[in-house]
Amino acid sequence: MEKDLLEIIRKNVEEEPYAKLFGMKVVELKKGRSVVEMKVSSKCNNFFSITHGGAIFSLVDVAFGSASNSYGNAAVALSMSINYIKPSLAGDLLRAEAVEISRSRRIATYNIIVKNDSGDVAASCQAVAYIKKDKLPFLK
Numbered sequence: 001m002e003k004d005l006l007e008i009i010r011k012n013v014e015e016e017p018y019a020k021l022f023g024m025k026v027v028e029l030k031k032g033r034s035v036v037e038m039k040v041s042s043k044c045n046n047f048f049s050i051t052h053g054g055a056i057f058s059l060v061d062v063a064f065g066s067a068s069n070s071y072g073n074a075a076v077a078l079s080m081s082i083n084y085i086k087p088s089l090a091g092d093l094l095r096a097e098a099v100e101i102s103r104s105r106r107i108a109t110y111n112i113i114v115k116n117d118s119g120d121v122a123a124s125c126q127a128v129a130y131i132k133k134d135k136l137p138f139l140k
Contacts, residue, residue: 005072005139006030012138013066022055024062032100032108034067042090051088060112060125063096068108068129074136075108075129082125086116093117098127106131 010026013019013036022044028035036059044055060082068075088094098112108131114123 002031006070008138009066009070009072009136012136013062016062018058019062022058024059026062026066027095029066029070031070032067032103034063034070034098035095036063036066036098037093037095040088040090040092040094045090048087049089051090051092051094053082053084056084056088056094056114056123057082059094059096060098060114060123060127063098063112064110064125064127064129067098067100067110068127068131069136071131072135072139074132074134076132078107078128078130080125080127082123084123086120086122088116088122092122094122103131 006029010029013026022038024038038059040051044051046052096114098110101109108129110127112125
């Protein structure tokens with residue numbers, strides 16, 4: 001049953017219009033942990049010809065969202081603090097790994113690390129989710 005739940009969540013995350021816009025793929029999903037990849041397009045460049053921070057943040061947010069919602073209850077972001085460490089370029093494959101650090105009845109915290117295909121850390125984030133009583137809308 002848990003495997004079925006995670007597969008339903010993975011599919012819904014990948015089918016989300018915003019995630020599809022960036023071509024994001026959930027390559028691993030477990031309770032409290034998610035790995036999401038995105039091949040960076042030149043359409044994601046800023047005027048410095050590097051990946052716009054908003055594109056990287058979007059990848060982080062999808063990894064965080066899929067990890068925090070992986071239990072089947074709706075979880076929403078309370079706060080996210082991101083640090084951009086190394087620039088990314090068009091053509092890079094970015095991989096965001098969200099790992100749950102703690103979880104209570106209502107609050108969960110996560111560390112999210114983004115690496116490029118060379119294994120260099122491009123960004124790191126700490127995030128806090130509020131866990132609602134409601135099930136995810138596609139599970140009702």
